[in-house]
Amino acid sequence: MRADPAAQLRLLDLQELDTRLAQLRHRRRSVPQIAELATLEQRAAALRDQEVAVRTAVSDLERAQAKADADVEAVRDRIARDQRMLEAGSVASARQLEDLQHEIASLTTRIAVLEDAELEVMEQLEDAQRRASAVAADVTALAEQRAAAEAARDAAFRDIDAEGTRVAAERARVAPELPADLLGLYDKVRTDAGGVGAAALHRGRCQGCQLTLTPADLGRIRGLAADEVVRCEECRRILVRTPESGL
Ligand SMILES: [Zn+2]
Known part of the structure; x- marks a missing residue:
């Protein structure tokens, strides 16, 4: 030739x-935020799993607390009813009176057990709610980190693409000369x-x-x-x- x-x-x-x-x-492919965003996406996926787990724990414990409250409430109502019967003097026999007093004593013991259980559920719920808040804070912080990395990546892309446009225009001018x-x-x-x-x-x-x-x-x-x-x-x-x- x-x-x-x-x-x-x-x-x-x-x-x-x-x-x-x-x-x-090559520079466009190697912009450091591309790797950073991939890492942040992995963390975001892990956080989404944690969020689901902690939300499930909170709603399970809320149901458990409602049940524990209802259990305590039912026994309290029963004690109040027994007390009213006692105070009204409507108990006919000594045997009936003894039964009633015995029931009140046993319900009082039972309510202490139920209140302990109620307290324990409440503590577990508070703990789960604290974990939910911590995860939510992590989600917010991560979203901010991702937004910052995306902005930095896009700024780098803009610089590279502007330079690429200039060079490509120059090439388009030179190539037809050959x-x-x-x-x-x-x-x-x-x-x-x-x-x-x-x-x-x-x-x-x-x-x-x-x-x-x-x-x-x-x-x-x-x-x-x-x-x-x-x-x-x-x-x-x-x-x-x-x-x-x-x-
Ligand atoms: Zn050669």
């Missing part, structure tokens, strides 16, 4: 722009060779693969016409001759 030496040199400018675009794509066949070869090699399609021959060395050419290779290149498109024997990239090529 042949191409004007000026077009070959211009290819190095295009390569620089393509390298810059590749670096920007002959179609040279550009086609460059794009093909660039795809095959990890993003670098053209490299300068600098002081006898290919800047694409850093290989120093043998004197024989340099002599062969020296003998070629200036518009001959040279390829590196090692990496197959387009080797562009410059005044610093060492030929």
